[in-house]
Amino acid sequence: MVKPDWAGVYPALCTVTDTKGDLDVAGMRAQVEANIEWGAEGVCPGIIAGEFFKFSEEERMDILDATVEAADGRVPVLFGVSHSGTELAIRLAKHAEDRGADGVIAMVPYFSHTPSKAIVVKHIGAICEATSLPVMLQDAEDATGIHICPTTYLDLADEHSNLASIKLEGPGTLDKLRDINRLMPGRVSVFGGMAAKLILKEAELGADGTIPSGCLTDLIKQIWTPAKKGNWKRAEAAYAKYKPWVDLFHGSPGATAEIEKETLKRRGVILTATSRSPKVPLSEEGRQRLAEILGELKMPRASPRVEACLSGN
Numbered sequence: 001m002v003k004p005d006w007a008g009v010y011p012a013l014c015t016v017t018d019t020k021g022d023l024d025v026a027g028m029r030a031q032v033e034a035n036i037e038w039g040a041e042g043v044c045p046g047i048i049a050g051e052f053f054k055f056s057e058e059e060r061m062d063i064l065d066a067t068v069e070a071a072d073g074r075v076p077v078l079f080g081v082s083h084s085g086t087e088l089a090i091r092l093a094k095h096a097e098d099r100g101a102d103g104v105i106a107m108v109p110y111f112s113h114t115p116s117k118a119i120v121v122k123h124i125g126a127i128c129e130a131t132s133l134p135v136m137l138q139d140a141e142d143a144t145g146i147h148i149c150p151t152t153y154l155d156l157a158d159e160h161s162n163l164a165s166i167k168l169e170g171p172g173t174l175d176k177l178r179d180i181n182r183l184m185p186g187r188v189s190v191f192g193g194m195a196a197k198l199i200l201k202e203a204e205l206g207a208d209g210t211i212p213s214g215c216l217t218d219l220i221k222q223i224w225t226p227a228k229k230g231n232w233k234r235a236e237a238a239y240a241k242y243k244p245w246v247d248l249f250h251g252s253p254g255a256t257a258e259i260e261k262e263t264l265k266r267r268g269v270i271l272t273a274t275s276r277s278p279k280v281p282l283s284e285e286g287r288q289r290l291a292e293i294l295g296e297l298k299m300p301r302a303s304p305r306v307e308a309c310l311s312g313n
Contacts, residue, residue: 001132001134001161001162003134003164003188003189004076004102004103004134004164004165004189006041006042006076006078006103006134006136006164006165006189006191006208006209007041007189007208007209008040008041008042008208008209008210008224009039009040009041009209009210009212009217009220009221009224010040010041010042010043010044010076010078010191010209010210010211011035011040011043011044011211011212011213011214011215011217011220012044012047012048012049012050012193012211012212012213012214013028013031013032013035013043013044013045013046013049013050013067013214014031014049014050014051014213014214014215014257014260014261014264014270015028015045015046015050015051015052015054015055015063016028016030016031016261016264016270016272017272017274017275017276018271018272018274019272019274020274021274021275021276023055023059023062023063023066024270024271024272025062025066026309026310026311026312027269027270027271027272027310028045028063028066028067028070029066029069029070029309029310030269030270030302030306030307030309030310031214031264031269031270032066032067032070032071032309033070033305033306033309034217034264034267034269034302034303034306035214035217036071036074036075037303037305037306038217038218038221039217039218039221040075040214040217041075041076041209042075042076042077042078042102043067043071043075043076043077043078043214044077044078044079044080044105044211045063045064045067045077045079045080046060046063046064046079046080046081046105047080047082047105047138047211048080048138048140048143049195049213049214049256049257049260050063050080051257051275051276052080052082054275054276054277055276057088057091057092060080060092061092061095061099064077064079064095064096064099064101065099067079068099068100068101070309076102076103077100077101077102077103078101078102078103078104078105078136079092079096079101079103079104079105080104080105080106080138081093081096081104081105081106081127082105082106082107082110082138083109084109084110084111085109086109086122086123086126086127089106089109089123089127090126090127090130090131092104093106093127093130093131093133093135094130094131096131096133097131097132097133101133102133102134103133103134103135103136103164103165104127104131104133104134104135104136105135105136105138105167106123106124106127106135106136106137106138107137107138107139107140107143107144108120108123108124108144108146108148109123110143110144110145110146117149117152120146120148120152121152121155121156121159124137124156124163125156125159125160128156128159128160128162128163129160131162132162133162134162134163134164134165135160135162135163135164135165136164136165136166136167136191137153137156137163137165137166137167138167138169138193139153139166139167139168139169139170139176140167140169140170140193141169141170141171141172142169142170142171142194143169143170147172150176150179150180150183151183153166153180153183153184153188154183154184154187157184157187157188163188164188164189165188165189165190165191165208166180166188166189166190166191167190167191167192167193167211168190168191168192168193169192169193169194170194173192173193173194173198173202174198174201174202174205177190177192177202177205177206177207178205181205181206189208189209190206190207190208190209191207191208191209191210191211192207192209192210192211193210193211193212194250195212195213195246195249195250195256196210196212196213196220196223196242196246197246197250199212199220199223199224199227199239200223200227200232200235200236200239203224203227203228203235204227209224210224213249213260213263214260214264215260215261215263215264215267215269216242216245216263216297216299218299218300219238219241219242219297219299220242222234222235222238222241223235223238223239223242226238241296241297244293244296245263245290245293245294245297248286248289248290248293252280252282252283252286253280254278254279254280255279255280255281255282255283255286257275257279258273258275258279258281258282259282259286259290261273261274261275262282262287262290263290263294266291266294267294267299267300267301267302268301268302268306268307269302269306269310270310271310
């Protein structure tokens, strides 16, 4: 198949919920609208930042439906189908294809900690075979504890023409990016993750895009765009503005979703920062620090169009 031209900033969307923890469809639509206005080249619902593991299969399908409807063909929608079981991941992938998603994102089965290349190849390969959509392999070693050797990417790409992209995150991100450049240049697009913590180095090493949190996409664009053009002074200045937020994010395990949602809330994009359990509530000190950081950033609030989505108009 012809590989999709996925490149740029593809934010990982939060899954917006009301104060009871129920899916807030209007909030999801408003978040999509805000990210498109902020310059996102694509959106990624239902991955780790979207707390997919806290939602039922039916709810995850509803998350996709709301996102596809809100995006309305303006940007690609890459849907997270990661699951502890292969058959269930395939069911989500088929739903994504039926409902008009542009691609799917899949991790290895995160409860299968057997260090087996066969498990990785069979799981991701089965998803590739079950859908005609392009597939992004999310190599999230920091989250799954499963190491994937870069030669496995090559084997999967040789076997499945719709393996289109790799999302790298974890301690070996930069080494794996170098390995992809050496082993299979141009065969797949490569995206960074980890809330864009390594965005400057990833851009320098030739990554095609980044999948950051979906709450400061306009600031991420101020880093990514000049970095890809070689304007490092401008990119580094923008990253210096972003660094306090990403440092707080990575320094608050268990509260990262709340930080993302609280940022969206303070920008007028969503109404509540509620996250389902399990979680570690953001400390009062962390909440005060977030308020300070956002005050210093002075990022614009939601536009009237976003507010209209939020109100259901």
